[in-house]
Amino acid sequence: MIYNRTPLILIVDDSALNRQVLTLLLKKAGYLTVEAGSGEECRKLAREHKPDLVLLDIMMPKEDGFTTCIKLKSDPQTREIPIIFISALDDTENIVKGLEVGGVDYIVKPFSQPEVLARVKVHLSLKFAQEKLIESQAQKLADIKQVQKSFLVLPEELPEAKFYYLYKPVLELGGDFLDVIPVGENSFAYIVADISGHDLGTAYLISALKALFNQNINAFTPMEDSLRMINAVLRRIFKEGQYLTANVALIERNKLKLSIFNTGHLPAILSKKNGEILEINGEGDILGGFEHFQVQEEVIVVEKGDRVFLFTDGLIEKFRGPGRQRKEGLNLLKRNIAKFNKFDLDEVVRRVVNSLCSGQNKSEDDVILLATEV
Known part of the structure; x- marks a missing residue:
């Protein structure tokens, strides 16, 4: 997959070991990463760095991942960032809730590394395709060189x-x-x-x-x-x-x-x-x-x-x-x-x-x- 820039992924987990495993995996695949150990830190870093994707744990102290996702989606600065939940909670109720609060995907722990990379690739592709569509439409409209009569609907x-x-x-x-x-x-x-x-x-x-x-x-x-x-x-x-x-x-x-x-x-x-x-x-x-x-x-x-x-x-x-x-x-x-x-x-x-x-x-x-x- 070819990007105009290297994608940045925000990894959010209260376990330093889990963050390290995901960081090594993603960096090896060619991505940039930034880490957060809490929901509050996640929201701060998301506003500062504007990551292309967030990998978000659910079970965290003080502020769980569902709450963090809701707050990210309610903030105009971060609402468009896709969020993938990664959690040990594997029941249908939590998976559905993750999607309802704004997540685009849900990966169950313990995860397989190929699965994580595949899902990350899919959602980055969707995000960059959206950006490309905006660029394409903007370019087409910017290239208009002559005044054209507007065809008013009758x-x-x-x-x-x-x-x-x-x-x-x-x-x-x-x-x-x-x-x-x-x-x-x-x-x-x-x-x-x-x-x-x-x-x-x-x-x-x-x-x-x-x-x-x-x-x-x-x-x-x-x-x-x-x-x-x-x-x-x-x-x-x-x-x-x-x-x-x-x-x-x-x-x-x-x-x-x-x-x-x-x-x-x-x-x-x-x-x-x-x-x-x-x-x-x-x-x-x-x-x-x-x-x-x-x-x-x-x-x-x-x-x-x-x-x-x-x-x-x-x-x-x-x-x-x-x-x-x-x-x-x-x-x-x-x-x-x-x-x-x-x-x-x-x-x-x-x-x-x-x-x-x-x-x-x-x-x-x-x-x-x-x-x-x-």
Whole structure:
């Protein structure tokens, strides 16, 4: 197996003899190692050295291996490090628990040296393959040399997604982005995003963003993991100070379930069939801004006939003339949604945009309003 660098493995066991045996075995196989005699020391070294893999004993004083694993997985700096448990506990209950708390594998003591090496090789291969995938996607997107027109998804192409939008870019190709992606039977992800800064340079990224979101958002990958992958790629292609805010609404119509994943973007607006207007805020880091990306899922039970609205700040903010601040614009948007919600979805979108953008000969910022009905 060929790596771009020599893998570093953190060995964690309260027995110095066990650590020595594993260290000699792994060094002979060509790996670098670092040792920890406790869970607390393991977590400290993991943050300092960022190992490629952790071999973790379970039965240790003060803090057992299960607890250590849970703490590693809850720390943004160490959550992505794969963990293999090595323990004398060979019952099914402990093996299952090890996998449930975040371990990728479980080796029972006394172990055979070929087995340890084989499993280490497998999980290092998976880790490096993931890193290679990120590098590959980043390189493909970074190689885009010409502005390409973003192929906006059309409502008639996905009639079962029940959506309509208006997109008014300041430039021929704007810095705002939208898409609708099928993610399962009668389930769709609706995306509205805004790249920091609005000049022709940001327009170069729009078609690339469409490819990136479509490559990573699917029916089989949890949305949090998809957004983490997108964040990792964007960190490699964005220039310093550039980032992306986004609001992703995942609607599973068969379950009447709405999930909102907000990465530093404006809230979503939920217009209930009974006339109630709800503002759905979510917590999440901007995309492309931080190495250790986090986002929180907001889950709402919906009914048939409920409508969800996603938008960018160009719709609600005005800086010329009398101006309009974000809070005022947000309240105005909600009042207009309530006022026009008796109309069909396409007509609601048109009337709301016309109302909020009236009196503007030219948009000050890109404007997107996307609406969908459950």
